[in-house]
Amino acid sequence: MIEVRGLTKRFHSPRVVTAVDDVSFRCEAGAIFGLLGPNGAGKTTTLRMLATLLAPDEGTATLSGCEVRQDPTGVRGSIGYVSTTTGLYGRLTAREMITYFARLQGVTEPRRRSDELVERFGIGPFAHVRCDRLSTGMRQKVSIARAVVHDPPILILDEPTSGLDVMVARSFLEFVEQARDEGRCVLFSTHIMSEAERLCDRVAILHQGRILADDTLPALREASGHRYLEDIFVHFVQTARDEDA
Ligand SMILES: Nc1ncnc2c1ncn2[C@@H]1O[C@H](COP(=O)(O)OP(=O)(O)OP(=O)(O)O)[C@@H](O)[C@H]1O
Ligand SMILES: [Mg+2]
Structure with a gap:
Protein backbone atom coordinates (compact mmCIF):
# COMPACT_ATOMS: atom_id res chain seq x y z
CA MET A 1 0.00 0.00 0.00
CA ILE A 2 2.99 2.27 0.59
CA GLU A 3 6.08 1.78 -1.51
CA VAL A 4 9.05 4.08 -0.95
CA ARG A 5 12.14 3.90 -3.18
CA GLY A 6 15.34 5.87 -2.85
CA LEU A 7 13.61 8.75 -1.11
CA THR A 8 16.02 11.61 -0.42
CA LYS A 9 15.61 15.09 1.04
CA ARG A 10 18.27 17.71 1.66
CA PHE A 11 17.85 20.95 3.55
CA HIS A 12 20.12 23.84 2.70
CA SER A 13 19.85 26.11 5.67
CA PRO A 14 21.81 26.90 7.69
CA ARG A 15 24.08 24.16 6.27
CA VAL A 16 23.40 21.26 3.94
CA VAL A 17 21.79 18.34 5.79
CA THR A 18 20.68 15.16 4.07
CA PHE A 25 10.60 0.48 2.48
CA ARG A 26 7.15 -1.04 1.96
CA CYS A 27 4.07 -1.04 4.17
CA GLU A 28 1.33 -3.55 3.53
CA ALA A 29 -2.43 -3.30 3.95
CA GLY A 30 -3.65 -4.75 7.25
CA ALA A 31 -0.29 -4.16 8.89
CA ILE A 32 1.36 -1.63 11.21
CA PHE A 33 4.79 -0.30 10.32
CA GLY A 34 6.82 1.57 12.95
CA LEU A 35 9.45 4.15 12.12
CA LEU A 36 11.92 4.56 14.97
CA GLY A 37 15.01 6.71 15.24
CA PRO A 38 16.83 9.16 17.51
CA ASN A 39 15.89 12.85 17.49
CA GLY A 40 16.75 14.36 14.11
CA ALA A 41 16.95 10.97 12.35
CA GLY A 42 14.59 12.06 9.56
CA LYS A 43 11.28 10.47 10.63
CA THR A 44 9.13 13.60 10.38
CA THR A 45 10.79 14.60 7.09
CA THR A 46 10.01 11.15 5.64
CA LEU A 47 6.39 11.24 6.81
CA ARG A 48 5.92 14.80 5.52
CA MET A 49 7.10 13.71 2.06
CA LEU A 50 4.63 10.82 2.11
CA ALA A 51 1.88 13.24 3.14
CA PRO A 56 11.43 14.88 -2.26
CA ASP A 57 14.72 15.72 -4.00
CA GLU A 58 15.08 12.18 -5.27
CA GLY A 59 13.21 8.91 -5.24
CA THR A 60 9.55 7.93 -5.39
CA ALA A 61 6.79 7.18 -2.92
CA THR A 62 3.58 5.52 -4.04
CA LEU A 63 0.56 5.32 -1.73
CA SER A 64 -2.55 3.37 -2.82
CA GLY A 65 -1.16 3.50 -6.35
CA CYS A 66 -0.67 7.29 -6.38
CA GLU A 67 2.83 8.76 -6.58
CA VAL A 68 3.48 11.77 -4.34
CA ARG A 69 4.77 14.06 -7.08
CA SER A 83 1.53 15.63 12.59
CA THR A 84 3.19 16.71 15.80
CA THR A 85 2.39 20.34 15.04
CA THR A 86 -1.37 20.12 14.76
CA GLY A 87 -2.80 22.32 12.04
CA LEU A 88 -6.06 23.24 13.76
CA TYR A 89 -7.80 26.57 13.27
CA GLY A 90 -7.81 28.31 16.65
CA ARG A 91 -11.11 30.10 16.21
CA LEU A 92 -13.16 27.04 15.30
CA THR A 93 -14.56 24.80 18.01
CA ALA A 94 -13.48 21.16 18.09
CA ARG A 95 -16.74 20.04 16.46
CA GLU A 96 -16.67 22.81 13.84
CA MET A 97 -13.09 21.86 12.99
CA ILE A 98 -14.02 18.24 12.31
CA THR A 99 -17.13 19.19 10.31
CA TYR A 100 -15.06 21.67 8.30
CA PHE A 101 -12.55 18.97 7.34
CA ALA A 102 -15.34 16.54 6.52
CA ARG A 103 -16.66 19.15 4.04
CA LEU A 104 -13.17 19.75 2.61
CA GLN A 105 -12.75 16.02 2.04
CA GLY A 106 -16.13 15.78 0.31
CA VAL A 107 -17.74 13.56 2.96
CA THR A 108 -21.45 13.18 2.09
CA GLU A 109 -22.94 13.96 5.51
CA PRO A 110 -20.28 16.09 7.23
CA ARG A 111 -22.31 16.83 10.38
CA ARG A 112 -23.23 13.22 10.93
CA ARG A 113 -19.66 12.12 10.37
CA SER A 114 -18.46 14.78 12.79
CA ASP A 115 -20.93 13.61 15.47
CA GLU A 116 -19.72 10.06 14.95
CA LEU A 117 -16.06 11.04 15.43
CA VAL A 118 -16.83 13.26 18.43
CA GLU A 119 -18.39 10.20 20.02
CA ARG A 120 -15.67 7.77 18.86
CA PHE A 121 -12.78 9.83 20.23
CA GLY A 122 -14.45 11.12 23.41
CA ILE A 123 -14.45 14.72 22.21
CA GLY A 124 -17.99 15.39 23.50
CA PRO A 125 -17.01 17.19 26.74
CA PHE A 126 -15.00 19.81 24.82
CA ALA A 127 -16.70 19.72 21.41
CA HIS A 128 -17.85 23.33 21.90
CA VAL A 129 -14.41 24.66 22.98
CA ARG A 130 -12.32 26.71 20.55
CA CYS A 131 -9.28 24.80 19.29
CA ASP A 132 -6.84 27.42 20.63
CA ARG A 133 -8.19 26.78 24.14
CA LEU A 134 -7.81 23.00 24.11
CA SER A 135 -5.18 21.12 26.13
CA THR A 136 -2.44 19.18 24.29
CA GLY A 137 -4.25 15.85 24.56
CA MET A 138 -7.59 17.35 23.54
CA ASP A 158 3.93 11.20 13.56
CA GLU A 159 4.35 10.48 17.28
CA PRO A 160 0.57 10.18 17.67
CA THR A 161 0.55 9.47 21.41
CA SER A 162 3.02 12.14 22.47
CA GLY A 163 1.34 14.29 25.10
CA LEU A 164 -1.58 11.91 25.62
CA ASP A 165 -2.46 10.63 29.08
CA VAL A 166 -2.29 6.87 29.67
CA MET A 167 -6.02 6.28 29.20
CA VAL A 168 -6.25 8.29 26.02
CA ALA A 169 -3.04 6.76 24.63
CA ARG A 170 -4.39 3.29 25.34
CA SER A 171 -7.67 3.93 23.56
CA PHE A 172 -5.74 5.41 20.67
CA LEU A 173 -3.60 2.26 20.38
CA GLU A 174 -6.82 0.24 20.30
CA PHE A 175 -8.04 2.48 17.50
CA VAL A 176 -4.84 1.78 15.53
CA GLU A 177 -5.21 -1.97 16.06
CA PHE A 188 3.72 5.66 12.49
CA SER A 189 6.75 7.10 14.25
CA THR A 190 7.27 6.91 17.98
CA HIS A 191 9.88 7.18 20.73
CA ILE A 192 7.80 4.90 22.95
CA MET A 193 9.33 1.46 22.49
CA SER A 194 6.61 -0.44 24.36
CA GLU A 195 4.07 1.02 21.95
CA ALA A 196 6.03 -0.09 18.89
CA GLU A 197 6.61 -3.48 20.49
CA ARG A 198 2.90 -3.97 21.04
CA LEU A 199 1.70 -2.68 17.68
CA CYS A 200 4.22 -3.22 14.95
CA ASP A 201 4.27 -6.00 12.43
CA ARG A 202 7.44 -4.44 11.09
CA VAL A 203 9.89 -1.86 12.42
CA ALA A 204 12.44 0.32 10.62
CA ILE A 205 15.22 2.10 12.50
CA LEU A 206 16.36 5.35 10.94
CA HIS A 207 19.64 7.06 11.83
CA GLN A 208 20.96 10.19 10.15
CA GLY A 209 18.53 9.77 7.29
CA ARG A 210 19.44 6.15 6.58
CA ILE A 211 17.65 2.92 7.41
CA LEU A 212 19.78 0.76 9.72
CA ALA A 213 17.30 -2.08 10.02
CA ASP A 214 13.86 -2.92 8.64
CA ASP A 215 12.30 -6.17 9.71
CA THR A 216 9.78 -8.00 11.88
CA LEU A 217 10.40 -7.95 15.63
CA PRO A 218 11.41 -11.64 15.80
CA ALA A 219 13.94 -11.06 12.98
CA LEU A 220 15.33 -7.95 14.70
CA ARG A 221 15.69 -9.92 17.94
CA GLU A 222 17.58 -12.58 16.07
CA ALA A 223 19.85 -10.08 14.27
CA SER A 224 20.70 -8.04 17.37
CA GLY A 225 20.77 -10.73 20.03
CA HIS A 226 18.43 -8.65 22.22
CA ARG A 227 14.92 -9.38 23.38
CA TYR A 228 13.43 -5.95 24.05
CA LEU A 229 12.95 -3.33 21.39
CA GLU A 230 14.64 -0.69 23.53
CA ASP A 231 17.83 -2.79 23.59
CA ILE A 232 17.50 -3.65 19.89
CA PHE A 233 17.15 0.06 19.11
CA VAL A 234 20.19 1.03 21.20
CA HIS A 235 22.18 -1.82 19.63
CA PHE A 236 21.61 -0.64 16.06
CA VAL A 237 22.02 3.08 16.75
CA GLN A 238 25.12 2.62 18.90
CA THR A 239 26.74 0.34 16.32
CA ALA A 240 26.11 2.95 13.61
CA ARG A 241 27.53 5.72 15.84
CA ASP A 242 30.64 3.66 16.60
CA GLU A 243 31.15 3.08 12.88
CA ASP A 244 30.76 6.81 12.17
CA ALA A 245 33.29 7.74 14.87
N1 LIG B 1 12.65 22.84 7.44
C1 LIG B 1 13.89 22.44 7.74
N2 LIG B 1 14.97 23.19 7.42
C2 LIG B 1 16.21 22.76 7.68
N3 LIG B 1 16.49 21.60 8.30
C3 LIG B 1 15.48 20.82 8.66
C4 LIG B 1 14.11 21.19 8.40
N4 LIG B 1 13.31 20.21 8.87
C5 LIG B 1 14.11 19.28 9.39
N5 LIG B 1 15.42 19.62 9.26
C6 LIG B 1 16.58 18.83 9.67
O1 LIG B 1 16.43 17.53 9.13
C7 LIG B 1 16.89 16.53 10.05
C8 LIG B 1 15.80 15.53 10.31
O2 LIG B 1 14.74 16.15 11.04
P1 LIG B 1 13.35 15.42 11.37
O3 LIG B 1 12.44 16.43 11.93
O4 LIG B 1 12.91 14.68 10.16
O5 LIG B 1 13.83 14.38 12.47
P2 LIG B 1 12.94 13.41 13.38
O6 LIG B 1 13.49 12.04 13.17
O7 LIG B 1 11.51 13.61 13.13
O8 LIG B 1 13.36 13.86 14.86
P3 LIG B 1 12.46 13.93 16.22
O9 LIG B 1 12.53 12.57 16.83
O10 LIG B 1 13.22 14.90 17.05
O11 LIG B 1 11.10 14.38 15.88
C9 LIG B 1 17.37 17.29 11.29
O12 LIG B 1 18.76 17.47 11.16
C10 LIG B 1 16.65 18.63 11.17
O13 LIG B 1 17.42 19.67 11.76
MG1 LIG C 1 9.91 14.25 14.30
Whole structure:
Protein backbone atom coordinates (compact mmCIF):
# COMPACT_ATOMS: atom_id res chain seq x y z
CA MET A 1 0.00 0.00 0.00
CA ILE A 2 2.99 2.27 0.59
CA GLU A 3 6.08 1.78 -1.51
CA VAL A 4 9.05 4.08 -0.95
CA ARG A 5 12.14 3.90 -3.18
CA GLY A 6 15.34 5.87 -2.85
CA LEU A 7 13.61 8.75 -1.11
CA THR A 8 16.02 11.61 -0.42
CA LYS A 9 15.61 15.09 1.04
CA ARG A 10 18.27 17.71 1.66
CA PHE A 11 17.85 20.95 3.55
CA HIS A 12 20.12 23.84 2.70
CA SER A 13 19.85 26.11 5.67
CA PRO A 14 21.81 26.90 7.69
CA ARG A 15 24.08 24.16 6.27
CA VAL A 16 23.40 21.26 3.94
CA VAL A 17 21.79 18.34 5.79
CA THR A 18 20.68 15.16 4.07
CA ALA A 19 17.70 14.62 6.34
CA VAL A 20 16.48 11.55 4.41
CA ASP A 21 19.11 9.61 2.50
CA ASP A 22 18.09 7.00 -0.07
CA VAL A 23 15.31 5.49 2.04
CA SER A 24 13.28 2.53 0.74
CA PHE A 25 10.60 0.48 2.48
CA ARG A 26 7.15 -1.04 1.96
CA CYS A 27 4.07 -1.04 4.17
CA GLU A 28 1.33 -3.55 3.53
CA ALA A 29 -2.43 -3.30 3.95
CA GLY A 30 -3.65 -4.75 7.25
CA ALA A 31 -0.29 -4.16 8.89
CA ILE A 32 1.36 -1.63 11.21
CA PHE A 33 4.79 -0.30 10.32
CA GLY A 34 6.82 1.57 12.95
CA LEU A 35 9.45 4.15 12.12
CA LEU A 36 11.92 4.56 14.97
CA GLY A 37 15.01 6.71 15.24
CA PRO A 38 16.83 9.16 17.51
CA ASN A 39 15.89 12.85 17.49
CA GLY A 40 16.75 14.36 14.11
CA ALA A 41 16.95 10.97 12.35
CA GLY A 42 14.59 12.06 9.56
CA LYS A 43 11.28 10.47 10.63
CA THR A 44 9.13 13.60 10.38
CA THR A 45 10.79 14.60 7.09
CA THR A 46 10.01 11.15 5.64
CA LEU A 47 6.39 11.24 6.81
CA ARG A 48 5.92 14.80 5.52
CA MET A 49 7.10 13.71 2.06
CA LEU A 50 4.63 10.82 2.11
CA ALA A 51 1.88 13.24 3.14
CA THR A 52 2.80 15.46 0.12
CA LEU A 53 3.68 18.37 2.39
CA LEU A 54 7.33 18.35 1.34
CA ALA A 55 8.75 17.59 -2.11
CA PRO A 56 11.43 14.88 -2.26
CA ASP A 57 14.72 15.72 -4.00
CA GLU A 58 15.08 12.18 -5.27
CA GLY A 59 13.21 8.91 -5.24
CA THR A 60 9.55 7.93 -5.39
CA ALA A 61 6.79 7.18 -2.92
CA THR A 62 3.58 5.52 -4.04
CA LEU A 63 0.56 5.32 -1.73
CA SER A 64 -2.55 3.37 -2.82
CA GLY A 65 -1.16 3.50 -6.35
CA CYS A 66 -0.67 7.29 -6.38
CA GLU A 67 2.83 8.76 -6.58
CA VAL A 68 3.48 11.77 -4.34
CA ARG A 69 4.77 14.06 -7.08
CA GLN A 70 2.62 12.82 -9.95
CA ASP A 71 -0.69 12.61 -8.10
CA PRO A 72 -0.56 14.49 -4.80
CA THR A 73 -4.35 14.91 -4.77
CA GLY A 74 -4.82 11.16 -5.11
CA VAL A 75 -2.39 10.60 -2.24
CA ARG A 76 -4.19 13.10 0.01
CA GLY A 77 -7.50 11.34 -0.66
CA SER A 78 -6.13 8.02 0.55
CA ILE A 79 -4.24 9.08 3.66
CA GLY A 80 -5.01 10.42 7.10
CA TYR A 81 -1.99 12.31 8.41
CA VAL A 82 -1.45 13.37 12.00
CA SER A 83 1.53 15.63 12.59
CA THR A 84 3.19 16.71 15.80
CA THR A 85 2.39 20.34 15.04
CA THR A 86 -1.37 20.12 14.76
CA GLY A 87 -2.80 22.32 12.04
CA LEU A 88 -6.06 23.24 13.76
CA TYR A 89 -7.80 26.57 13.27
CA GLY A 90 -7.81 28.31 16.65
CA ARG A 91 -11.11 30.10 16.21
CA LEU A 92 -13.16 27.04 15.30
CA THR A 93 -14.56 24.80 18.01
CA ALA A 94 -13.48 21.16 18.09
CA ARG A 95 -16.74 20.04 16.46
CA GLU A 96 -16.67 22.81 13.84
CA MET A 97 -13.09 21.86 12.99
CA ILE A 98 -14.02 18.24 12.31
CA THR A 99 -17.13 19.19 10.31
CA TYR A 100 -15.06 21.67 8.30
CA PHE A 101 -12.55 18.97 7.34
CA ALA A 102 -15.34 16.54 6.52
CA ARG A 103 -16.66 19.15 4.04
CA LEU A 104 -13.17 19.75 2.61
CA GLN A 105 -12.75 16.02 2.04
CA GLY A 106 -16.13 15.78 0.31
CA VAL A 107 -17.74 13.56 2.96
CA THR A 108 -21.45 13.18 2.09
CA GLU A 109 -22.94 13.96 5.51
CA PRO A 110 -20.28 16.09 7.23
CA ARG A 111 -22.31 16.83 10.38
CA ARG A 112 -23.23 13.22 10.93
CA ARG A 113 -19.66 12.12 10.37
CA SER A 114 -18.46 14.78 12.79
CA ASP A 115 -20.93 13.61 15.47
CA GLU A 116 -19.72 10.06 14.95
CA LEU A 117 -16.06 11.04 15.43
CA VAL A 118 -16.83 13.26 18.43
CA GLU A 119 -18.39 10.20 20.02
CA ARG A 120 -15.67 7.77 18.86
CA PHE A 121 -12.78 9.83 20.23
CA GLY A 122 -14.45 11.12 23.41
CA ILE A 123 -14.45 14.72 22.21
CA GLY A 124 -17.99 15.39 23.50
CA PRO A 125 -17.01 17.19 26.74
CA PHE A 126 -15.00 19.81 24.82
CA ALA A 127 -16.70 19.72 21.41
CA HIS A 128 -17.85 23.33 21.90
CA VAL A 129 -14.41 24.66 22.98
CA ARG A 130 -12.32 26.71 20.55
CA CYS A 131 -9.28 24.80 19.29
CA ASP A 132 -6.84 27.42 20.63
CA ARG A 133 -8.19 26.78 24.14
CA LEU A 134 -7.81 23.00 24.11
CA SER A 135 -5.18 21.12 26.13
CA THR A 136 -2.44 19.18 24.29
CA GLY A 137 -4.25 15.85 24.56
CA MET A 138 -7.59 17.35 23.54
CA ARG A 139 -5.96 18.94 20.49
CA GLN A 140 -4.38 15.61 19.60
CA LYS A 141 -7.77 13.88 19.75
CA VAL A 142 -9.25 16.51 17.43
CA SER A 143 -6.27 16.16 15.06
CA ILE A 144 -6.74 12.43 14.88
CA ALA A 145 -10.50 12.73 14.31
CA ARG A 146 -9.81 15.33 11.64
CA ALA A 147 -7.27 13.08 9.91
CA VAL A 148 -9.64 10.11 9.58
CA VAL A 149 -12.73 12.08 8.62
CA HIS A 150 -12.76 10.59 5.07
CA ASP A 151 -12.11 7.03 6.29
CA PRO A 152 -8.72 6.71 4.56
CA PRO A 153 -7.12 3.31 3.84
CA ILE A 154 -3.70 4.61 4.98
CA LEU A 155 -2.84 6.28 8.29
CA ILE A 156 0.41 8.21 8.65
CA LEU A 157 0.98 9.21 12.26
CA ASP A 158 3.93 11.20 13.56
CA GLU A 159 4.35 10.48 17.28
CA PRO A 160 0.57 10.18 17.67
CA THR A 161 0.55 9.47 21.41
CA SER A 162 3.02 12.14 22.47
CA GLY A 163 1.34 14.29 25.10
CA LEU A 164 -1.58 11.91 25.62
CA ASP A 165 -2.46 10.63 29.08
CA VAL A 166 -2.29 6.87 29.67
CA MET A 167 -6.02 6.28 29.20
CA VAL A 168 -6.25 8.29 26.02
CA ALA A 169 -3.04 6.76 24.63
CA ARG A 170 -4.39 3.29 25.34
CA SER A 171 -7.67 3.93 23.56
CA PHE A 172 -5.74 5.41 20.67
CA LEU A 173 -3.60 2.26 20.38
CA GLU A 174 -6.82 0.24 20.30
CA PHE A 175 -8.04 2.48 17.50
CA VAL A 176 -4.84 1.78 15.53
CA GLU A 177 -5.21 -1.97 16.06
CA GLN A 178 -8.81 -1.77 14.90
CA ALA A 179 -7.70 0.15 11.79
CA ARG A 180 -5.23 -2.63 11.06
CA ASP A 181 -7.89 -5.30 11.56
CA GLU A 182 -10.09 -3.44 9.08
CA GLY A 183 -7.30 -3.87 6.52
CA ARG A 184 -5.83 -0.37 6.71
CA CYS A 185 -2.15 0.33 6.43
CA VAL A 186 -0.67 2.21 9.39
CA LEU A 187 2.74 3.90 9.31
CA PHE A 188 3.72 5.66 12.49
CA SER A 189 6.75 7.10 14.25
CA THR A 190 7.27 6.91 17.98
CA HIS A 191 9.88 7.18 20.73
CA ILE A 192 7.80 4.90 22.95
CA MET A 193 9.33 1.46 22.49
CA SER A 194 6.61 -0.44 24.36
CA GLU A 195 4.07 1.02 21.95
CA ALA A 196 6.03 -0.09 18.89
CA GLU A 197 6.61 -3.48 20.49
CA ARG A 198 2.90 -3.97 21.04
CA LEU A 199 1.70 -2.68 17.68
CA CYS A 200 4.22 -3.22 14.95
CA ASP A 201 4.27 -6.00 12.43
CA ARG A 202 7.44 -4.44 11.09
CA VAL A 203 9.89 -1.86 12.42
CA ALA A 204 12.44 0.32 10.62
CA ILE A 205 15.22 2.10 12.50
CA LEU A 206 16.36 5.35 10.94
CA HIS A 207 19.64 7.06 11.83
CA GLN A 208 20.96 10.19 10.15
CA GLY A 209 18.53 9.77 7.29
CA ARG A 210 19.44 6.15 6.58
CA ILE A 211 17.65 2.92 7.41
CA LEU A 212 19.78 0.76 9.72
CA ALA A 213 17.30 -2.08 10.02
CA ASP A 214 13.86 -2.92 8.64
CA ASP A 215 12.30 -6.17 9.71
CA THR A 216 9.78 -8.00 11.88
CA LEU A 217 10.40 -7.95 15.63
CA PRO A 218 11.41 -11.64 15.80
CA ALA A 219 13.94 -11.06 12.98
CA LEU A 220 15.33 -7.95 14.70
CA ARG A 221 15.69 -9.92 17.94
CA GLU A 222 17.58 -12.58 16.07
CA ALA A 223 19.85 -10.08 14.27
CA SER A 224 20.70 -8.04 17.37
CA GLY A 225 20.77 -10.73 20.03
CA HIS A 226 18.43 -8.65 22.22
CA ARG A 227 14.92 -9.38 23.38
CA TYR A 228 13.43 -5.95 24.05
CA LEU A 229 12.95 -3.33 21.39
CA GLU A 230 14.64 -0.69 23.53
CA ASP A 231 17.83 -2.79 23.59
CA ILE A 232 17.50 -3.65 19.89
CA PHE A 233 17.15 0.06 19.11
CA VAL A 234 20.19 1.03 21.20
CA HIS A 235 22.18 -1.82 19.63
CA PHE A 236 21.61 -0.64 16.06
CA VAL A 237 22.02 3.08 16.75
CA GLN A 238 25.12 2.62 18.90
CA THR A 239 26.74 0.34 16.32
CA ALA A 240 26.11 2.95 13.61
CA ARG A 241 27.53 5.72 15.84
CA ASP A 242 30.64 3.66 16.60
CA GLU A 243 31.15 3.08 12.88
CA ASP A 244 30.76 6.81 12.17
CA ALA A 245 33.29 7.74 14.87
N1 LIG B 1 12.65 22.84 7.44
C1 LIG B 1 13.89 22.44 7.74
N2 LIG B 1 14.97 23.19 7.42
C2 LIG B 1 16.21 22.76 7.68
N3 LIG B 1 16.49 21.60 8.30
C3 LIG B 1 15.48 20.82 8.66
C4 LIG B 1 14.11 21.19 8.40
N4 LIG B 1 13.31 20.21 8.87
C5 LIG B 1 14.11 19.28 9.39
N5 LIG B 1 15.42 19.62 9.26
C6 LIG B 1 16.58 18.83 9.67
O1 LIG B 1 16.43 17.53 9.13
C7 LIG B 1 16.89 16.53 10.05
C8 LIG B 1 15.80 15.53 10.31
O2 LIG B 1 14.74 16.15 11.04
P1 LIG B 1 13.35 15.42 11.37
O3 LIG B 1 12.44 16.43 11.93
O4 LIG B 1 12.91 14.68 10.16
O5 LIG B 1 13.83 14.38 12.47
P2 LIG B 1 12.94 13.41 13.38
O6 LIG B 1 13.49 12.04 13.17
O7 LIG B 1 11.51 13.61 13.13
O8 LIG B 1 13.36 13.86 14.86
P3 LIG B 1 12.46 13.93 16.22
O9 LIG B 1 12.53 12.57 16.83
O10 LIG B 1 13.22 14.90 17.05
O11 LIG B 1 11.10 14.38 15.88
C9 LIG B 1 17.37 17.29 11.29
O12 LIG B 1 18.76 17.47 11.16
C10 LIG B 1 16.65 18.63 11.17
O13 LIG B 1 17.42 19.67 11.76
MG1 LIG C 1 9.91 14.25 14.30
